[in-house]
Amino acid sequence: MRDELDRIISEQDEIMPSSGFVSSVMEAVRQESAAPKPIPFPWMRALPVFAALGLVLTMVIAGLVQVTRMPATAAQTWTLPPVVASAVHALAQANAGWIAFALLLTLLSTVFSIRLAGGKR
Amino acid sequence: MSAIEDLADVERVLAGDISAFEGIVRRRQGPLINMAYRFCNDRGRAEEMTQEAFLRAYRALASWRKDAAFSTWLFAVAANLYRSELKRMPAQNVALEDIAELMDTRSYHADFETEERDRAIRRAVMALPPKYRDAMILYYFHEMDVPAASKSLGVPEGTVKARFFRGREILRSKLPQLLEGPRLREA
Numbered sequence: 001m002r003d004e005l006d007r008i009i010s011e012q013d014e015i016m017p018s019s020g021f022v023s024s025v026m027e028a029v030r031q032e033s034a035a036p037k038p039i040p041f042p043w044m045r046a047l048p049v050f051a052a053l054g055l056v057l058t059m060v061i062a063g064l065v066q067v068t069r070m071p072a073t074a075a076q077t078w079t080l081p082p083v084v085a086s087a088v089h090a091l092a093q094a095n096a097g098w099i100a101f102a103l104l105l106t107l108l109s110t111v112f113s114i115r116l117a118g119g120k121r
Numbered sequence: 122m123s124a125i126e127d128l129a130d131v132e133r134v135l136a137g138d139i140s141a142f143e144g145i146v147r148r149r150q151g152p153l154i155n156m157a158y159r160f161c162n163d164r165g166r167a168e169e170m171t172q173e174a175f176l177r178a179y180r181a182l183a184s185w186r187k188d189a190a191f192s193t194w195l196f197a198v199a200a201n202l203y204r205s206e207l208k209r210m211p212a213q214n215v216a217l218e219d220i221a222e223l224m225d226t227r228s229y230h231a232d233f234e235t236e237e238r239d240r241a242i243r244r245a246v247m248a249l250p251p252k253y254r255d256a257m258i259l260y261y262f263h264e265m266d267v268p269a270a271s272k273s274l275g276v277p278e279g280t281v282k283a284r285f286f287r288g289r290e291i292l293r294s295k296l297p298q299l300l301e302g303p304r305l306r307e308a
Contacts, residue, residue, distance in 0.1 A: 002265070005289065008239045009246060009261045015158050017150045021168060025146045025175045032176060033139050 041110050046103050053100035056091060059084055123148055127191035134182055146175055149192065153199050159258045160203040162247060170206050174199035193272050200273040204255055245292055253288030260285050 063084070091097065126144060133141035153174055157167035178198050185194045246257050255274060260281065263269035267285075271278040 005242070005292070006261075006265065008242050009257065010265070011239075012159060012243060012261070014155055015164055015167065017154050017171075018168060021150060021154075021172075022143060022146050025150075025172050026140075026143050028172060028176055029139060029142055029179050032179060 038114075041107065046107075049096070049099050049103050052091060052096045053104070055087070056097060056100065059088065124190055124192070128187070131182060131185065131191060134179070142175075142179055145178075145191075145195075149175075149195055152192075153195070156196065156199060156259075156262050157203055159262055160207055162244075170203055171199070173206075174202045177202055189272065193269070196269075196273045197275060200255075200259060201275070204251070208251070242292070242296070245296055246288070249288050249291055253284050253291060256281050256284035257288045 126148065130141040130144040134145075150171065153171045154167050157170040157174070158164065161167055161170065174195075178195055181198065185191060246254060248254075249257065256270065259270040259273045260267065263273065267278050267281055270285075271281045274281060
């Protein structure tokens with residue numbers, strides 16, 4: 001049942017939009033549609049480097065696990081398996097680590113800017 | 122009729138005719154501005170928030186799935202924006218305790234004008250914790266229609282009812298004058 005509290009809150013003053021409101025909204029809409037679309041992150045181009053980054057990380061983790069499982073004396077004379085060593089060497093030659101690091105930074109800054117821009121909307 | 126016009130305009134906008142969006146703005150500006158006004162109690166800010174709501178709706182137009190009325194979707198987009206805007210920049214509110222004090226010191230029973238009292242109660246709604254405030258604002262904006270308020274708020278109807286009744290309880294406990302005044306006694 002409707003009581004006095006309902007009446008008071010329901011009967012709030014109605015306001016009318018100002019005369020230029022529609023044109024102001026349409027101006028903003030036109031600006032929005034004319035604005036260039038944001039440049040998307042180049043996922044396809046970055047994919048091989050992300051794969052390389054994943055591989056490097058996997059190898060580092062695998063290496064660390066291997067080291068922790070080794071007895072102390074064996075760990076002192078431990079070397080990388082030949083396949084892993086050659087892969088690491090090839091990646092080091094191509095500066096894959098730096099490229100992956102740079103891409104990771106780019107990704108993080110892109111995500112951060114998108115979040116900032118999204119928060120303002 | 123409006124729903125058919127909305128659908129036709131949305132389809133034209135999605136097909137690339139931006140000017141068709143004007144029809145939507147003309148039909149929906151009144152309700153959206155009044156909804157914003159209930160959230161912020163400031164005419165200028167209500168217009169700014171409404172413009173932003175229309176822009177957001179324009180950007181997200183393709184995501185309207187047509188399983189609900191366009192107006193329902195638009196109100197939900199707008200309510201979501203208004204709530205986050207208030208979180209970002211709260212409206213100039215007075216604390217509930219201060220409103221209660223104000224009503225006490227003005228000798229409510231004798232000469233506290235009805236209009237002023239009503240205004241104080243509306244300000245008290247604005248001073249409620251956000252989840253109760255939002256439920257109350259949308260419930261009354263939708264003319265006490267719980268399903269409509271629930272769709273705008275994006276929560277189940279039971280949640281809207283619970284929040285609404287809790288909001289009223291808080292108002293009654295903070296403003297006991299509500300129950301004392303003859304015009305505000307429960308029916």
